[in-house]
Amino acid sequence: MTDIYNKMVEFSKNEILPHTKDVDALAQFPTSSFEAIKREKITGLVVPKEFGGMGLGLEEHTQTVLAFGSTCATTGLCYMMHNVATMCIVAYGTEQMKNEYLPKIAKGEIVLALAFSETGTGTHFYNPEISVTKENNSLVMNGRKSFVTSALYADFYLVLSNSAEAEGLDNWIIGKDFEGITFEETAWDGLGMRGNASMPMLFNKVEVSPANRVGPSGSGAEQVFNVVAPFFVIGLSAVYTGVALNACNTIIQYSMHRKYSDESALCNIPTVQNHIAEIFTKANSAKHYTLAAAKSGANGDADALAQIISARLNASDMAVEVCHKAMKIGGGTAYAKRITIERLLRDAYAAQVMAPSTDVLSIWLGKALTNQPIP
Template sequence: MTASYNPTPIELVKQVANEVIAPLAATIDQEKRFPKEAFRAFRDTGLLGLLVPKTYGGLGGNLGDLVSVVEIIGEYCGSTAMCYLMHSCATFVISSHPTTEALQSYLREIARGKKIGTLAFSETGTGAHFYIPEIKATHKGDYLQLNGRKSFVTNGDEADFLIAITNASSQELGLDMVVVDTDTIGVHFEGTWEGIGLRGNNSISCELNDVNIPLSNIVGEEGDGMDMIFNVVAPAFILGSSGVNTGLARGAYRTALDHVTNRKYTTGKSLADIPAIQYYLAEMCCYVEAASTFVHDAAKKAVSGDSTAMLHVMQSKLLACENVNLVTNKAMQVCGGNGYSKELPVERYLRDAKAGSVMAPTVEILKEWVGKTVAGIPLF
C-alpha cells in the first residue's frame, strides 16, 4: 500500500501563489481590497495553520517556514504577504503560550481555517514605539476591560480576532497581551487604508470601548507583555517582514530580467545585450540573494536559540529594507517607461517596498538597537 503524500508548506504556497495570488495581484492593488481569494486558498490548504502545532491540528511550522512562505507570497503580491504575515504573527503569539483551554481553542480554529487573526499594537500617541502603549486594562471581576484606540490594524475588520498589547491593570505589572474577538461588544473598526503601497492590506483603526475580555484570553501571565514583545512577537514580525521585502525585491528583479531579455530591437538584440543593463542585473541579483541568504540564516539562528539570534534578526530587516529599495529603483530604471507605467508590476513593487522602512520597528529604531547591541549598551 502506497503511503499518502503530504505536500510541504513551500509546495502548498507555490501552488496558491501561481493559481490565486499572482493572477489577482494587480486587481488587489487597484481595487484596494483585502485578498479574500488568497485567504480562502490558505484555509483550504491548511496554510492558515502554518504556525499552529500539530497537536492542535496545524502544520507545525517554525519561523524558518514563515520566512520561506511570505517570501514566496511577497514575490507576487505584497498586500497578500503582509496580511498573511500579520495573521501568522497573531497565531505565533498564541502558539507560544497555549496555557488555557480558550487559547487552545483558538489554535484549533485557526488550523481548521475558521479564524483569521492580526496584531493590534500601534497607537497614534506612541507611533513606532508600540511597546509603550497608552491603552490600559482594568479588572472587572473575571474580565479585563479595555478602553482605547489602535491604529494601523492590518487585516482590520476582516480579522476574527486580534492580539492587543495594553498596560496591565496594575502599573507595577507592566504590559498584558490579550486575545480580543472582533465581534465582541465595544469593538469597532473605522476608516480605509489610503497608503501608496500595500493597498490591499486593510490597515485601519480599531476603537475599544468598554470591551470585556475573559482573563483566560490573557496570553502568558499578567505583566508578561513586554517580554513577549521582544521574545515572541519581534522575532516573528521582523523576520516575516524581512521575508516579505525580500520577496518584493525578487519579484521586481525577475520582472526586470524577463523584460530586458524579451524586449527586442529591430536588430534582433535585446536590452539585456547592453552592458549598462547587465550591470544593473548583476547588482539586483546580488542584493536579492544577499538579503534572502541573511534572512534565512537569521531565522535558523532564531529557531535554534543561538545566542546571537536577536542581533541577526534585527539586522535582517535592515538589510531587507535597504536592498528592496535599491532593487525596485534599479528595476524601474532598467524597465524605463514600461516600468513607470502599469504595463509592468515594477511600479507596484516600488510602492510596496516603501512600507518596510517606516513600519515599526522602523529602520532608524533598528539601527539604534543594533548599534546599542554591538556596543554592549542595554536597549532600555
C-alpha cells in the first residue's frame, strides 16, 4: 500500500479510534477526530499545492477515506463529503473563490459539507426543488434540505438548486452564519452512522450573490457528473469497504481468542473457518475493487465511472454480508454487543440508501453499459 494510506492508518489509530466508541454510543459528532484532521491539515488533501494544500487526487482521497472508514465509518463519511465539496471549488471555482476558500481549507480553518438531498426528490438529489429567485437586484434562496451531514459542525455547505439565471442547476457555497439559515435541530437518531449529525437545513429568504455560485450559471449538473459522481461514489465505496474490513479483522481476532472449556478456540471449528474464508474474500474484494476503480478514475479511463459505480455497489453489498456473517460467528457475544460487530452492521446498512441509492445506481450502471443516457 502507498505511504499516504499507511500514514492515514497510523493517524486513524491515534486520533480517530479513541473516539469511535463514544461517536456511536452517544451519537456524538467526531469533534475530537476532526480537530486532529484540521490540526494535521488533512482537510487540505485535495487542495492544490499552490493554495497551500497537499495537491492530491482521487486515489489518495479514496485511500484516506478507506483508512478513516476502517476505524470509524461516521468520521470517514463526514470527511469524504468535505473533500467532495472542496473538489467542486478546485474544479469549478473562480480564481477569486479559490483564493477565498482553498487556503483556509488547506490550513484546517474551515470544513465543508453537502446540502443536496430534499424530501420532495429523495435519493434523486440531482433534481432539487429549492428555489433561487431574482428579487429586485438580489438572488434569494428559499427551501429545505432534508439530510445534511456535519450540520452545525461544518462552516460552509454546498447547496444544489435550480438555476435562476440559466437552464439547469446551480451549485452554491453557503455559510452557516448567512442570514436566513437555520437547522431543524433534532438529534440524529439513525440506526447507524450515529455521529454524523445529519439534520434538515432551512433557507428562509437567504440572499446569495453570483460570488457564492460555484462555477458558471447552469453548471451544477456538470459538476454532479464530473466531480460529485467520482469523488462521492468512490468515497462511499471506501467508507463501507472500511466497515467490511473492520468487521472481518474484528471477528478473526475474536475467533482466535474465544476459548471453550477444553481449550479449543472458536476458529478451530471448520464451519467457522469456512465463514472466515468467505468474509475475508468479500472484504478484500471490496478493498481491491475500490482501489482499482479509484486508479481507473485517476487515470481517466473511458469506463472509469462504470468501474466506480460498480465498486460502490459491490462494497455496499459486501459490507452488509460481511457484518451479517460476522454476527453469526460472534454468537451471543456479538449479539449482546460485547464486541463491535453490531455497530458495524448498523453502519453498513447506510451504504445502500446513501444517494444515489444502490437501486438507482444499478439502473444507471445497466444503462451506461448498454449505451443508454443516465440518469
